[in-house]
Amino acid sequence: MFDPDELERIRDAKAEWEEETLSPTLSRFGEREEEFTTDTRGQSVKRLYTPEDVADHDYLADEGFPGEEPYTRGVYPTMHRGRLWTMRQYAGFGTAEETNERYHYLIDNGQTGLSVAFDLPTQMGYDSDAEMAAGEVGKSGVAIDSLRDMETLFDGIPLDEVSTSMTINAPASVLLAMYVAVGDQQGVPREELRGTVQNDIMKEYIARNLYIYPPEESMRIITDVFEFCAAETPKFNTISISGYHIREAGSTAAQEVAFTLANGIEYVQAALDAGQDVDEFAPQLSFFFNAHNNVFEEVAKFRAARRMWAKIMEDRFGAENPKSKQLKFHTQTGGSTLTAQQVENNVVRVAYQAMAAVLGGTQSLHTNGKDEALSLPTEKSVRTALRTQQILAHESGVADTIDPLAGSYYVESLTDEVEAEAFDIIEEIDDRGGMLEAVKSQWVQRQIQDVAYERQREIEEGERIIVGVNEFRTDEDPDADVQEVDEEDEARQLDRLDEVRAERDDEAVDATLEALRTAANGDDNLVPYIVEAVKAYATVGEISNVLREVFGEYHPSHA
Structure with missing residues (x-):
């Protein structure tokens, strides 16, 4: 250069x-430190960066132009100058009625996309009246048992006018089927439905443990969703391959990129093995990343991930469609960075993290509420979080030019370093037989646990300053204005479930569940059968239990 x-x-x-x-x-x-690094086991930060640090760069090959390979500078030619990112605040608690009210509140305050948080029973494929669900109904998200709940959740919200993201994994096919069914009821053509279903089971085995079925059977369901959506809902992203939870579990930025893209490789290969065409399903893949406090590292991470995915899709899988090579991603600010101490500080943390996501070229963004280290966010804190995005968009100027940190000797060098380290990790995963094998052997989990342990040690020993926690402390109590789920919500949800079961046609339900069981024992795509089951008002638990009977449940080894 x-x-x-x-x-x-x-x-x-x-x-x-x-x-x-x-x-x-x-x-x-x-100087303040003997050595500066971006994060625990992160990239070493030099005192000064000069053209020598990017001397081997070829601008067209390494950076290029927005909307063209290698997509380092963005996947669209105009990026945020043409259209701002989708402001998609994650919300869900209690009953479908309460969450519907919150959605209308957010839309009235300028939110441009919906994002559904489901409670733990729903995420685990249990109905609200299951023994395992007791005490958890509506606590960490909204309780969805049947199509009736989904109808209520989107009451008054035309599905042809919104984009909806659903954070659901093991039962993703069931919740997607419910969304499709609501769209059918509203008369919205399926090809007009827009949004994302997370559908990323690999990161559940790695970081969250909200899985149901064994990995191979889970992969079948995921690739069935790929195939169904490619044919029926082409504007719906079929998976949100998630690094967010990997980072929340303690990984470094480079590990977040490596493990996320390695999961993506596993999904693409599974779809190819199922006989699908890469350029048919790959354009509907999307990604989900975290944004932490080190602004420059986060920007470099996003840029590196785009460039890496373009290389992976072309070199490994021979993708020819440009959209198959474009890494499009949603970002959420870092939940694990929020502190219960001095919660007002979290507003500042979230603002910097959101700025990093925008500078890095995100397609949609959720900003955390300041009080999420204490409870579900209140309406006031949700509004402040949304206003943070709106100020970024309309007052800060960071969205007025494309990839504004490009050409920075530091950012370009850091982008190269994150990419090189992430590719080294992917190479080791390949040597271990691929991501599925690396996860089943617990190797990936151990890598993350080691970093998480080191970070906690640094905090406890004062080597890493967390403002308000181990430095600059006060004696004030945490803010007590917290959102609480009404304990009567669980009773109301159980009453609703009883009503659905009393009013539905049980013979129709049994017929659709039996058809699903037959399909699961064979090779048919499962999603059309699940759509028919939810339209008969079969519940999340009933559908999941049919698949449990056929596929079994996963119990990890601890090798």
């Missing part, structure tokens, strides 16, 4: 600066 003679002149000038200007200052005052 630079003329060799010019580089030599810069090297000489830097050496002179180090000797005549820097050295006397270091001798007198030193």
Whole structure:
């Protein structure tokens, strides 16, 4: 990128600066740290970056232009100048009625996309009256048992006018089927439904443990969703391959990228093995990343991930459709960075994290409420979180030019370093037989646990400053204005479930469940059978139990 003679002149000038200007200052005052790094086991940060740090760059090959390979600078030609990112606040608690009210509140305050948080029983494929669900109904998200709940959840919200993201994994096919059924009821053509279903079971085995079925059977369901959506709902993203929860579990930024893209490789290969065409399903793949506090590292991470995915899809899988090579992603600010101490500080953390996501070229964004270390966010904190995005969009100027940190010697060098480390990790995963085998052997989980342990040690020993936690502390109590789920919500949900079961046609339900059982024992795509079952008002638990009977449940080894 630079003329060799010019580089030599810069090297000489830097050496002179180090000797005549820097050295006397270091001798007198030193520096704050012996070594600077981006994060636990992160990238080493040099004192100064110059053209020498990107001397081997070929601009067209390494950065290029937005909307063109290698997509380092963005997947669209105009990026946020043409259309702002989707402001998609994650919401769900209690009953479908309560969450519907919150959705209308957010839409009235300028939110541009919906994002559904489901409670733990729903995420695990249990109905609200299951023994395992007791005490958890509506606590960590909204309780959805049947199509009746989904109808209520989107009451007054035309599905052809919104984009909806659903954070659901093991029973993703069931909740997607319910969404499709509501769209059918509203008369919305399936090809007009827009949104994302998370549908990422690999990260459940790695970081969250909200799985039901064994990995191989889970992969079948996921690839069935790929096939169904490619034919029926082409504007719906069939998976949100999630690094977010991997980072929340403790990984470094480079590990987040590596493990996420390695999961993506596993999904693409599974779909190919099922006989699907890469350029038919790959354009509907999407990703979900975390945004933590180190602004430059996060921007570099997003840029590296885009460039890596383009290479992976072309080199490994021979993708030809440009959309198959474009890494499109949603970002959520870092939940694990929020503190119960001095909760107002979290507003600042979230703002910096959101800015990093926007500078890194995100397609949609959720900003956490300041009180999420204590409870579900209140309406006031949700509004502040949404206003954070709106101020970024309309007042800060960060969305007015594309990839504004491109060309920074530091950011470009850091992008290269994150990419190189992530590719090294992927190579080791390949040597271990691929991501599925690396997860089943617990190797991936151990890598993350080691980093999480090291980070906690640094905090406890004061090597890493967390403002308000181990430095700059006060004696004030945490903010007590917290959102609480009414204990009567569980009773109301159980009453609703009883009503659905009393009013539905049991013979129709039994017929659809038996058809699903037959399909699961064979090779048919399962999603059309699940759609018919939910339309008969079969419940999440009943459908999941049929698949449990056929596929079994997963119990990890601890090798």
